[in-house]
Amino acid sequence: MRRDEIPTPALLLDLDRFERNLARMAAHVRAAGKALRPHAKTHRCPEIARRQVAAGALGVACAKLGEAEVMAGAGVRGLLVTTEVVAPGAIARLVRLAGEAPDTMVVVDHPDNVRALGAAAAGAGVTLNALVDVHVGARRTGVEPGEPALALGRLVAGQRGLRLRGLQGYAGHCAHVTGWDARRQASRAAMAPLMETRAAFEKAGLPVEIVAGGSTGTFDIDVELDGLTELQSGSYCVMDLEYQRIGGRGGEALTDFEMALTVVATVVSTPGPDRAMVDAGLKAFSTDRPFPPEPVERPGITYGFAGDEHGRLAITDPSRAPRLGERIEFFPPHCDPTINLYDRIHVVRGDRVEAIWEIAARGRSD
Amino acid sequence: MRRDEIPTPALLLDLDRFERNLARMAAHVRAAGKALRPHAKTHRCPEIARRQVAAGALGVACAKLGEAEVMAGAGVRGLLVTTEVVAPGAIARLVRLAGEAPDTMVVVDHPDNVRALGAAAAGAGVTLNALVDVHVGARRTGVEPGEPALALGRLVAGQRGLRLRGLQGYAGHCAHVTGWDARRQASRAAMAPLMETRAAFEKAGLPVEIVAGGSTGTFDIDVELDGLTELQSGSYCVMDLEYQRIGGRGGEALTDFEMALTVVATVVSTPGPDRAMVDAGLKAFSTDRPFPPEPVERPGITYGFAGDEHGRLAITDPSRAPRLGERIEFFPPHCDPTINLYDRIHVVRGDRVEAIWEIAARGRSD
Numbered sequence: 042m043r044r045d046e047i048p049t050p051a052l053l054l055d056l057d058r059f060e061r062n063l064a065r066m067a068a069h070v071r072a073a074g075k076a077l078r079p080h081a082k083t084h085r086c087p088e089i090a091r092r093q094v095a096a097g098a099l100g101v102a103c104a105k106l107g108e109a110e111v112m113a114g115a116g117v118r119g120l121l122v123t124t125e126v127v128a129p130g131a132i133a134r135l136v137r138l139a140g141e142a143p144d145t146m147v148v149v150d151h152p153d154n155v156r157a158l159g160a161a162a163a164g165a166g167v168t169l170n171a172l173v174d175v176h177v178g179a180r181r182t183g184v185e186p187g188e189p190a191l192a193l194g195r196l197v198a199g200q201r202g203l204r205l206r207g208l209q210g211y212a213g214h215c216a217h218v219t220g221w222d223a224r225r226q227a228s229r230a231a232m233a234p235l236m237e238t239r240a241a242f243e244k245a246g247l248p249v250e251i252v253a254g255g256s257t258g259t260f261d262i263d264v265e266l267d268g269l270t271e272l273q274s275g276s277y278c279v280m281d282l283e284y285q286r287i288g289g290r291g292g293e294a295l296t297d298f299e300m301a302l303t304v305v306a307t308v309v310s311t312p313g314p315d316r317a318m319v320d321a322g323l324k325a326f327s328t329d330r331p332f333p334p335e336p337v338e339r340p341g342i343t344y345g346f347a348g349d350e351h352g353r354l355a356i357t358d359p360s361r362a363p364r365l366g367e368r369i370e371f372f373p374p375h376c377d378p379t380i381n382l383y384d385r386i387h388v389v390r391g392d393r394v395e396a397i398w399e400i401a402a403r404g405r406s407d
Numbered sequence: 408m409r410r411d412e413i414p415t416p417a418l419l420l421d422l423d424r425f426e427r428n429l430a431r432m433a434a435h436v437r438a439a440g441k442a443l444r445p446h447a448k449t450h451r452c453p454e455i456a457r458r459q460v461a462a463g464a465l466g467v468a469c470a471k472l473g474e475a476e477v478m479a480g481a482g483v484r485g486l487l488v489t490t491e492v493v494a495p496g497a498i499a500r501l502v503r504l505a506g507e508a509p510d511t512m513v514v515v516d517h518p519d520n521v522r523a524l525g526a527a528a529a530g531a532g533v534t535l536n537a538l539v540d541v542h543v544g545a546r547r548t549g550v551e552p553g554e555p556a557l558a559l560g561r562l563v564a565g566q567r568g569l570r571l572r573g574l575q576g577y578a579g580h581c582a583h584v585t586g587w588d589a590r591r592q593a594s595r596a597a598m599a600p601l602m603e604t605r606a607a608f609e610k611a612g613l614p615v616e617i618v619a620g621g622s623t624g625t626f627d628i629d630v631e632l633d634g635l636t637e638l639q640s641g642s643y644c645v646m647d648l649e650y651q652r653i654g655g656r657g658g659e660a661l662t663d664f665e666m667a668l669t670v671v672a673t674v675v676s677t678p679g680p681d682r683a684m685v686d687a688g689l690k691a692f693s694t695d696r697p698f699p700p701e702p703v704e705r706p707g708i709t710y711g712f713a714g715d716e717h718g719r720l721a722i723t724d725p726s727r728a729p730r731l732g733e734r735i736e737f738f739p740p741h742c743d744p745t746i747n748l749y750d751r752i753h754v755v756r757g758d759r760v761e762a763i764w765e766i767a768a769r770g771r772s773d
Contacts, residue, residue, distance in 0.1 A: 048473075048496060048773040082715055104716040105686070107414075124686065124716055125675045127732050130414060150676055151731055181717050182676035182684050213714060309491045310516055310548035318548050320471070320490065324747050324772050329694040329712070346695070348579060349448055349743050350470040350490055350772055351547050365517055366493050377715050381690050381748070384770050403770075404750050406690050406716055407414040 042394040044387075045368055049307040050321035052383040053370065054279065054398075056390045058301035062278050065298060066260065067096040070272060073264035078102050078121055078253065080275025083377050085402035086386060087115030089278060094119070102253075102273045106131055106138070107405030113142040115401065121146045121253065123209065123273070125174065125182055127154055131407075136165045143167070146251075148174035148209050150184045155196050155203070162202025171197050172209045172251060175238055178231045179213040186210075186234035187241065194247045207251035208242065210235035211273065216256035217283060221290045228259045232266055239268040257284050261297070281376035283330055303337055303370040304379070306352060308363045317342070317363040319352040321371070327378035334371035344371060408760040410753075411734055415673040416687035418749040419736065420645065420764075422756045424667035428644050431664060432626065433462040436638060439630035444468050444487055444619065446641025449743050451768035452752060453481030455644060460485070468619075468639045472497055472504070473771030479508040481767065487512045487619065489575065489639070491540065491548055493520055497773075502531045509533070512617075514540035514575050516550045521562050521569070528568025537563050538575045538617060541604055544597045545579035552576075552600035553607065560613045573617035574608065576601035577639065582622035583649060587656045594625045598632055605634040623650050627663070647742035649696055669703055669736040670745070672718060674729045683708070683729040685718040687737070693744035700737035710737060 047053070070077045079093050082104035090101045090112055100119015103109040109120045126135045126147055139145050139162065149155050149171050162169040173194050176183030184190050190208070197205040212231035218224040232254065242249045255263035255272040257280075263269055276284050279302040280295075289295040306321035323346050326334050333344045334352070341361025347353035354369075356362050363369065373379040380386070381403055388396040413419070436443045445459050448470035456467045456478055466485015469475040475486045492501045492513055505511050505528065515521050515537050528535040539560050542549030550556050556574070563571040578597035584590040598620065608615045621629035621638040623646075629635055642650050645668040646661075655661040672687035689712050692700050699710045700718070707727025713719035720735075722728050729735065739745040746752070747769055754762040 046496060048500075049494065050772050127675045128415065128673045128734075129732075130412060131673075134414075150678065153731055176678055180682065180719065181678075181713055183678060185678075307494050307497075309493045312516065312542055312547075312549060312551075316546065320772070322772075323693070323695045323744050324770075327689070327694070328744075329689045347547055349747075353546065365519055366495075368494075378689050378694075381715075382770060404690075404748060406416050406686070406688075 044389050044392045044394060047305060047387050047394065049305050049368065050325040051305050052380065052386045053303045053305055054386050054388045055301045056388050056395055058299040059278060062280070062298045062301060063092060063096045066274065066277050069260065070264070071097065075264050075269065076271040078119065078271050078273055079278065080104070080273050081108060081112060083275035084279065084380055084400070085405065086398050086400045087112055087117060088398040090117045093278065099271065105406050106135055107407040108402040109145065110134065110138055111402035111405055113138055113145070118142055118144055123148055123211065125150055125154060132157055132161045136161045136167055136169065139167045139169050140165065144170065146170040146172055146206060148172045149193065149197060150174040150182050152193060152196055155193065155200060159200030159202040167202070168204050169202055170206050171203050172207050172253065173197065175208055175210040175235050177210040177212045177235050179211060181213060183210065186238040190238045191241050191245060194242055198247055205248050207249045208235060208239055209253045211254055213256070216258035217287050218258065219286070220288050224258055224287065225262045228262045232263060236266055236268045258287055261290060276376050279376050282332065282335055282372050282374045300372055302373060302376055304334065304373055305368055305370045308365055308367045308369065311363065311365050314359060314362070315356060317354040317356065318347065319354060319369060320350060322346055322348050322351045324349050324382060326373050327375050327382065329378060330374035332374055334373055337370040337372060339369050410755050410758045410760060413671060413753050413760065415671050415734065416691040417671050418746065418752045419669045419671055420752050420754045421667045422754050422761055424665040425644060428646070428664045428667060429458060429462045432640065432643050435626065436630070437463065441630050441635065442637040444485065444637050444639055445644065446470070446639050447474055447478060449641035450645065450746055450766070451771065452764050452766045453478055453483060454764040456483045459644065465637065471772050472501055473773040474768040475511065476500065476504055477768035477771055479504055479511070484508055484510055489514055489577065491516055491520060498523055498527045502527045502533055502535065505533045505535050506531065510536065512536040512538055512572060514538045515559065515563060516540040516548050518559060518562055521559065521566060525566030525568040533568070534570050535568055536572050537569050538573050538619065539563065541574055541576040541601050543576040543578045543601050545577060547579060549576065552604040556604045557607050557611060560608055564613055571614050573615045574601060574605060575619045577620055579622070582624035583653050584624070585652070586654050590624060590653065591628045594628045598629060602632055602634045624653055627656060642742050645742050648698065648701055648738050648740045666738050668739060668742055670700065670739055671734055671736045674731055674733040674735065677729065677731050680725060680728070681722060683720040683722065684713065685720060685735060686716060688712055688714050688717045690715050690748060692739050693741050693748065695744060696740035698740055700739055703736040703738060705735050
């Protein structure tokens with residue numbers, strides 16, 4: 042199939058750019074003496090996970106158990122489930138998963154959950170690897186750093202069915218701070234309590250062999266932390282407008298990684314001089330960011346959402362008015378939830394479709 | 408399976424409410440002397456389409472060809488593709504579909520597209536039913552009403568491979584006007600040019616056996632139009648917060664149809680007195696509306712998006728603080744793109760899961 046034969050709207054991955062992104066991150070963590078367990082919530086695609094592992098990653102982080110089940114089923118190992126697994130049915134599934142993929146890890150932030158996981162694992166005769174999830178300011182999950190984290194760590198260490206491996210601290214509120222210096226300052230401040238907790242664990246004789254954190258926004262910031270052992274950055278492999286715009290060490294755009302992900306749409310209506318309509322609306326791009334998709338190397342138009350299946354192109358240069366049937370590619374504002382709208386990704390090199398990869402864990406937020 | 412055993416986050420359909428919604432709309436259009444071809448873009452679920460047809464619908468409207476292919480494959484007939492089909496590959500698929508499901512219709516708004524469809528249909532020896540898509544103010548697709556529409560109608564009528572059946576005019580900008588009187592005024596004004604175009608078609612001897620339009624917001628407004636033959640309302644079968652809030656004939660909420668759709672989530676973290684976290688974020692609810700999901704009969708909390716997989720419950724009544732593992736249901740702001748995030752819908756009656764229906768056309772925006 043040629044690139045211009047793909048039915049639209051469709052998700053495209055530029056293979057050259059993607060491969061360079063993987064190679065750059067691999068070189069970066071190697072040089073920094075850190076490990077990488079990239080977040081598969083970004084792509085939910087086993088083939089991408091396999092390529093990340095082939096490039097040196099320890100495995101992948103998964104936001105949810107459902108994702109981890111798909112990754113394990115596809116042969117990916119070194120899984121870390123980064124959200125607490127609480128419901129009784131989910132705990133049973135996690136224990137089953139740990140039976141099949143024994144190096145799987147899960148995070149914990151509550152004593153009741155620690156006891157429930159410990160009992161389920163011991164009952165099934167498996168050992169479940171656990172990290173204490175430490176709150177570092179994102180106001181999501183995580184036990185408070187310091188004494189509360191230490192108490193929870195001791196509880197984990199005392200469970201026969203659990204094996205404490207260390208800590209996780211995800212400073213999601215720092216990932217998109219604009220400007221590298223400001224972001225560095227924010228992340229250093231957020232991660233300091235995690236590092237102090239790490240020291241307290243060490244002093245108490247609790248394991249800290251794994252201390253995980255970091256985002257694509259802080260990939261070259263969090264590696265400065267001595268105690269951090271591995272990065273969880275996810276978006277770097279495909280990138281999106283939001284991460285591009287936070288700025289990098291070098292300037293106003295984050296250019297360390299390349300924009301490898303696009304959505305291709307077709308102009309299906311040219312009703313007047315003010316607008317043209319494409320067949321990609323809010324079922325083709327996620328709408329969680331305050332800015333719209335951006336046309337790729339296609340001046341003269343701007344994109345606006347116009348319903349489930351419609352995007353409205355405002356024609357800013359009448360000499361470049363879109364023609365009926367024209368194909369236009371767009372960079373998505375936010376990669377993770379946009380990829381989650383598609384069942385597959387068309388992998389292109391130039392004008393050729395080299396492969397179609399299943400986004401096998403799409404929709405697996407359970 | 409019991410309702411409280413469904414892995415979360417999950418999409419739930421209250422069967423009692425859904426059945427009443429179908430019965431009410433069926434009675435409404437029957438009393439008004441109109442037909443109904445409800446929009447399947449809302450649900451993308453063949454089982455729901457079959458039940459709508461069983462309740463008297465002519466078939467279903469589909470936003471995209473991909474949806475129509477799935478519906479046809481599931482045995483649903485009376486399909487209307489409400490967005491222009493333009494790409495050569497898509498036209499070939501449409502002609503194939505018309506061979507299998509000959510009563511399928513498509514809309515047109517451009518002479519080049521009319522000629523391309525006509526040639527493809529004639530070449531394949533099929534007759535493609537077409538409606539002229541008339542612009543009624545939504546600033547999306549559609550030829551201008553009056554003379555431009557008439558000229559396009561004549562062009563369609565002159566194509567050997569096409570059979571002109573009438574007109575479509577979708578006033579999407581009127582669907583969510585708040586307040587019934589204001590909405591009625593807006594829709595009457597928007598639809599007037601469509602009715603004038605209908606009269607011009609009739610006078611010119613062009614077919615107007617089908618004149619389609621209307622939304623859930625205007626279901627009891629557009630039926631006042633003599634020339635309108637069928638309604639395309641979609642959301643009525645499941646409802647959502649946005650439609651509830653536009654108000655009905657009787658008052659501040661639209662209560663003609665019941666809120667049948669919820670997302671169930673689990674409290675996975677209770678990190679402090681200010682908040683609790685649920686496992687449903689922006690991959691569990693669409694984010695295209697300016698207001699958040701609403702807890703169902705669960706006072707003491709409000710919901711805020713907190714990432715791909717996280718929702719943050721602000722605790723407004725400390726005496727009702729969520730407990731770890733608690734299951735909470737939420738009404739989604741916007742049904743169509745929320746349903747499109749899920750592969751299946753859990754159909755519940757009280758505490759029992761009666762069925763699981765595949766959202767087989769999920770993601771089929773192509």
